[in-house]
Amino acid sequence: MSSPVPESAAPLAIEARGLVKQFGGRRALDGLDLELPQGGFLSIFGPNGAGKTTLLRELALLARPTGGELRILGVDALEEPDVLRSRIGLISHKSMLYGDLTARENLAFFASLYGLEGPEADARIDELLRLVELDHRANDCARTFSRGMQQRLSIARALINDPELVLLDEPYSGLDPHAAELFDRLIARVRDGRTFVMVSHDLEKGFDLCTHALIMARGRAVVCAETAKIDRAAFRDLYLATVGMGVA
Numbered sequence: 278m279s280s281p282v283p284e285s286a287a288p289l290a291i292e293a294r295g296l297v298k299q300f301g302g303r304r305a306l307d308g309l310d311l312e313l314p315q316g317g318f319l320s321i322f323g324p325n326g327a328g329k330t331t332l333l334r335e336l337a338l339l340a341r342p343t344g345g346e347l348r349i350l351g352v353d354a355l356e357e358p359d360v361l362r363s364r365i366g367l368i369s370h371k372s373m374l375y376g377d378l379t380a381r382e383n384l385a386f387f388a389s390l391y392g393l394e395g396p397e398a399d400a401r402i403d404e405l406l407r408l409v410e411l412d413h414r415a416n417d418c419a420r421t422f423s424r425g426m427q428q429r430l431s432i433a434r435a436l437i438n439d440p441e442l443v444l445l446d447e448p449y450s451g452l453d454p455h456a457a458e459l460f461d462r463l464i465a466r467v468r469d470g471r472t473f474v475m476v477s478h479d480l481e482k483g484f485d486l487c488t489h490a491l492i493m494a495r496g497r498a499v500v501c502a503e504t505a506k507i508d509r510a511a512f513r514d515l516y517l518a519t520v521g522m523g524v525a
């Protein structure tokens with residue numbers, strides 16, 4: 278369980294070596310190493326300020342590391358981020374939707390960003406609206422949706438370009454148990470063949486979903502391992518001890 282990097286023979290979706298992110302005098306990532314095989318599901322845990330969102334933003338290519346190496350889906354993310362963008366989807370707790378556009382218009386807008394237009398885009402949008410069970414609300418403005426519905430539309434948005442890597446930033450925050458269950462079912466339906474990385478404060482849920490688990494503190498990996506090789510009770514104790522360290 279204490280191995281810093283999980284070993285695997287599968288091709289790697291994510292390979293980070295000595296990743297550093299410096300904000301002025303503060304180090305949000307402090308030499309982080311990480312490997313995740315393609316098709317894997319990594320859950321990231323840790324106290325407030327541990328660097329989880331910073332790591333997710335680097336993986337989403339929204340921010341550039343200050344140092345270290347990062348390969349995503351076999352591509353050097355620092356050298357060729359533009360090659361990667363269309364292969365990655367991000368579901369953040371900020372919905373990134375346009376409130377005054379309908380569900381369908383939102384999806385059409387994001388589809389157009391990936392050059393998807395016309396009947397091909399319409400078919401994809403119909404398919405995704407059915408998938409997230411919002412086809413009956415396709416022509417309603419996103420601002421009239423509940424939090425759970427906005428979350429489902431965000432999932433459709435993030436999947437519009439059929440991404441190989443899906444990044445989830447605390448997707449359960451604000452969801453009631455029913456919406457959370459729906460979200461679980463949705464993830465299960467779109468999981469096939471894709472790689473997932475999820476930041477979560479819910480240890481039990483995060484652990485149930487993942488194939489690999491990472492606990493971060495102060496910008497470093499406290500533990501990163503395949504869940505099949507982890508003793509869950511020991512992992513929970515380590516998590517609680519790490520969160521008990523308080524804000525980094």
Ligand SMILES: Nc1ncnc2c1ncn2[C@@H]1O[C@H](COP(=O)(O)OP(=O)(O)OP(=O)(O)O)[C@@H](O)[C@H]1O
Pocket residue numbers: 300303304305323324325326327328329330331332525
């Ligand atoms: N844009 C920024 N400018 C300055 N410091 C930042 C910036 N973004 C993050 N930080 C700092 O980097 C550290 C890690 O922040 P990050 O948001 O990654 O933590 P987190 O693990 O996601 O926390 P939380 O659980 O509270 O969401 C914190 O000390 C934070 O103050």
